[in-house]
Amino acid sequence: MEYKPISDKAAGVFGIVLSVTLFGLSFYMNTRGFSARAHHFKENYTRLQELLGLLEVAECQADSAKLQKVIENVQAEYGTAIANSENHTTMDDRCARFPYGRKGTSRTLTNWDYIYIWYYFISRYLSLGLLYASPVLIYSYMIFVMN
Numbered sequence: 378m379e380y381k382p383i384s385d386k387a388a389g390v391f392g393i394v395l396s397v398t399l400f401g402l403s404f405y406m407n408t409r410g411f412s413a414r415a416h417h418f419k420e421n422y423t424r425l426q427e428l429l430g431l432l433e434v435a436e437c438q439a440d441s442a443k444l445q446k447v448i449e450n451v452q453a454e455y456g457t458a459i460a461n462s463e464n465h466t467t468m469d470d471r472c473a474r475f476p477y478g479r480k481g482t483s484r485t486l487t488n489w490d491y492i493y494i495w496y497y498f499i500s501r502y503l504s505l506g507l508l509y510a511s512p513v514l515i516y517s518y519m520i521f522v523m524n
Contacts, residue, residue: 391515391516392515392516399511399512417462417463421458425455428454428458432447432448432451435448468493468497471486471493471494472494475491
């Protein structure tokens with residue numbers, strides 16, 4: 378008779394529980410605060426539309442000094458709106474410009490931008506891969522190493 382620290386039945390149940398827990402956790406992480414985030418995105422989009430409307434109205438003005446003043450105010454408010462939006466982070470901007478490389482956009486990526494992007498992608502997908510593979514790795518450890 379061979380001694381097993383954990384029975385096959387318990388290991389199977391543990392693997393199922395771990396898999397379901399990981400599935401539920403990934404579902405929860407993707408949907409947490411969805412309605413609040415969606416409302417925030419809508420508010421930001423509406424504010425950006427209002428700023429665009431202000432610029433269109435200001436273009437009809439004949440006075441260039443007044444137009445310049447409106448443009449400066451809109452630029453300041455635009456910067457505030459973008460900074461307060463989760464949808465517009467520096468990493469999002471870098472990732473959006475990444476496919477074009479050093480050509481095709483008005484703002485090219487620097488070498489540091491490439492380093493940040495590669496670090497972001499590698500760490501993100503490596504951590505996700507490890508999370509999704511963890512039930513298999515733990516089960517394999519329990520079968521092969523603990524015997």
